[in-house]
Amino acid sequence: MRPILYSFRRCPYAMRARLAIAVSGIEVELREILLRDKAPELLAASPKATVPVMIVDGDVIEESYDIMLWTLSKNDPETWLKRHDEALVAECDGSFKSALDRYKYGNRFEDSDAIEQRSIASGYLMKLEDILSTQTYLSGEKPGMTDMSVITFVRQFANVDRKWFDAEPWPNLINWLDDFLNSPAFADIMYKYPKWVAEAPVTLFPEPK
Template structure:
């Protein structure tokens, strides 16, 4: 993996052509959706480079790389552009068949996609918890709403009777879900892990996964970033400073 810690903002020059045999990922260091793509790239050992984007001050040229102005987006050496995190991850898994993450069985593949759809409800509830925390309002009700949806994950692991959401080993669904668990500190949600022993065991296993270790950001760094972000002090230099605190890898 190659790349720069600097986040490119409005007025910056567009990067040059993507080198042959390399996938370029347009990312943002603290974005959970972009982390999905980084997890897949790491898990599959795909040669790639990362270009970080300042999402609060996007370069004009970035909309050519991601029409919606969102990360992740990937670019190939022959100029193909793919965006939206599930689509990006599916593309990478299909084009690079080594270390396949998506089940070959159509039914199992469908079950993972169904669970991912259900998880989108969990993430929506999580953001309500974070908003209540940010506004310093009583979060009792929104936390209860979150837990009602979150415990469906415990039920999913109970029904499957396996250590991972996709079976006996890490698969695509685990990487699609993981980034939000890494951010539980932001959402005041770590307390819920103790109430769901199977999810908690999964969480501990995922912490030992090589791709998770490679893309992991320490909780205190995420908390520091979120504080600056929501105070609207989020700037390219802030991202760089926070990244340097925790990350010894080039990004």
Template sequence: MSPPILYSLRRCPYTMRARLAILLSKQTVILREIVLKNIPPQMLAVSKHARVPLLVFDDGTVIEESLDIMLWALAQNDPSDLLLSSQVDALPAMLALIDRNDNVFVPALERYKAAARYHDTAQEHYLDQCQPFISHLEQRLDEHHFLMGMTPSLVDYALLPFVRQFSRVNHRGYLQSPHKNVRRWMNSHYEQPIFSKAMTPCPLWLDNQDIVLFGGQ
């Protein structure tokens, strides 16, 4: 059986989630890097949504949600115990925080990013809509080094790409904000080699259709 195919867009935060989980779980996938302006017909044939990340298996199984790809990868192998398997209530708590990120913080973040891009005078208003979630993370990180304890977990890697985007909208303002714990947390991720591996560029698949293996041991 050949490895599953991961359709990927490197700078997409949802794809970053999937790539991080695949690396952390030491799974191997065939990476197909795409651009949204030229979606491969092979991708359209298996997913009407045509969104990344998209994980496609030999048997026709398709996983279309980034969090589900993370959970699949860690179910295969979780050498760093990112699922905190010994803590009964840990996974529901992590999933609840990820849900808050995806359904409350991310919509506010998208409005904040758009306002900054178009120099909208409402930029500060949308920043204020992002702040409660960032402040919540700051409080959690005041208690321990990572969001669930002293070691990274699923939720750290699931939220990282989006907090990274937030930090880059107005980087000077982010550096001057009182969220010192969030900055420490972000820097600790940036210092990990796995982050660089997840962000390493690779050729667009439609340009040459070469087989590019990603992840593994």
């Protein structure tokens, strides 16, 4: 049975799941979700109601990172799992993402200051810059799990105020992000799908070439 992926195009969590699926070559049935109008089938499968969610042979995988790990455990032709700094990814998913949300959605968090949070998040990005000043990727000379787990969140951070981001002293981080944004791999995961409804024809991801 082909896995089902509930996804949302612009969600950084869903994007990293799609990156792993695309590199693995495992074909899934993609169901594009609108966050403000979630499909009842998603809510029934996963009451926590976040995307991405993957259904494999009746099992529900509800965390993007676990979807990446499951997918790559099945097929990892670019050996991403060999290049995997778990601590750096955990810091991204934890304190960096928390500060990013408070920077990007400052008005939703009454007790925090957006600029202060931007500076907290920047501490993590300077750490990435230090690594990228000595090697091309966070994972070494080839991209790996570390790069692909964090890059969609760095993109989200950069997009809050790209002019400000580009003026910061992290040239290697900017190059690393821009190379990714200009890559075929990024274009392949950003294809626009219409909102999924149960009666729609099956949509396969990655797109058959």
